[in-house]
Amino acid sequence: MEKRMLLRRVCFKEEVIMKIISLVSSYRINGNTDKAVSLIEKQLLSIADKENIALEVEKIHLSRIDIKTCCGCRACFDKGEEKCPLKDDLLAIWKKIHQADGILAASPVYVEDVNGIMKNWIDRMAFNCHRPAFAGKIVYIVTTSGGGTSNHTINTIKNAFTAWGTNFVGSSKFRTGELMASVEMESKYGSSIKKAAEVLFKAVKNNSAQKPSLYSLIVFKVQQKCWQESAQRQDTVDYQYWQKNKWLERDCNYYIPNKASFLKIKFARLIGSIVAIFYLKKVSKAMY
Ligand SMILES: Cc1cc2nc3c(=O)[nH]c(=O)nc-3n(C[C@H](O)[C@H](O)[C@H](O)COP(=O)(O)O)c2cc1C
Structure with missing residues (x-):
């Protein structure tokens, strides 16, 4: 190469x-x-x-x-x-x-x-x-x-x-x-x-x-919520990847330990959860 x-x-x-x-x-x-x-x-x-x-x-x-x-x-x-x-x-x-x-x-x-x-x-x-x-x-x-x-x-x-x-x-x-x-x-x-x-x-x-933007934290929350909701398909490569990284755990707020403020994380989790609900309503079985 x-x-x-x-x-x-x-x-x-x-x-x-x-x-x-x-x-x-x-x-x-x-x-x-x-x-x-x-x-x-x-x-x-x-x-x-x-x-x-x-x-x-x-x-x-x-x-x-x-x-x-x-x-x-x-x-x-x-x-x-x-x-x-x-x-x-x-x-x-x-x-x-x-x-x-x-x-x-x-x-x-x-x-x-x-x-x-x-x-x-x-x-x-x-x-x-x-x-x-x-x-x-x-x-x-x-x-x-x-x-x-x-x-x-x-x-x-x-x-x-x-x-x-x-x-x-x-x-x-x-x-x-x-x-x-x-x-x-x-x-x-x-x-x-x-x-x-x-x-x-x-x-x-x-x-x-270590100080992710609000946008990055929201994107993480949307992704996390989507994979948590797809728990009925635990045999997928994606689900296992998220599980292995411990990103599906309820208190996990980002891919890596970070120094984002408490309020920023709370706000991102709220917005991310709302966006994910609307997104999941649109997709039924597959993610994309
Ligand atoms: C196929 C093509 C499409 C382009 N479309 C746009 C455009 O939509 N808006 C714009 O401002 N410039 C456009 N350009 C100009 C290029 O973005 C510009 O010249 C750029 O700096 C070229 O980069 P390069 O020298 O690394 O190839 C276009 C150029 C090409 C060849």
Whole structure:
């Protein structure tokens, strides 16, 4: 897989203590999205150097990796992701994310949404919505667009990563037109690039996933309630995953031990329970 994957790994110190993975979905190497990510990575490494922290940054170009189109067979949902009939590099990328502390997810805006490469990757990762495995990880989102809005694009990525258990800490939108030179991007967006790196670095360094957002806590509660209600199907891979992680226990409020305030948790549990009731009314037997 390593041979087919276009990646760049940079580290200032020998002993890595923080690891950030950039996922770039643009097909264009050295296109706007790639350039924006490279500039943020440069800032991340500069902050790490100043703070004397060993940081490894690795960029993965999703377009250069063998990720086949989801065939909709549901094998990953029903039997486990390793039973997917598509033999490609998806699980190798999954493992890389699992080993990282932070993720910089970047997509160009295509017709007001993520591009197809990002969407297919998200679809192939959908089993993580059933069995979230990335709790404790920080995600920061970057979009580039011709000039239009990126809100929908950001929400598509944010919703997926939140359902997978990660903690979203921010996003940056770069209006770049067709192709912007790095120098121009740096001069036009220098402060946004610096801010993006600072926010992501600080969140990873301070382990801010221990303070999940209200939205993340609500998403957890909705998922928990749905799996608790499906107790009549205890033989499923999903149910067993939730049970093994002790996430179905009544007093469990998030995937990981956390420092969210009492009131925030109470409110999230209330809202999450209400949302789940409406959701469960709509679905009868299957989850999706
Ligand atoms: C197929 C296609 C669809 C696009 N759709 C939009 C759009 O809806 N809104 C917008 O502002 N820009 C749109 N763009 C422009 C790209 O988002 C923009 O140029 C982006 O920076 C390209 O990133 P890249 O250089 O990494 O490929 C589109 C470009 C392409 C090729």
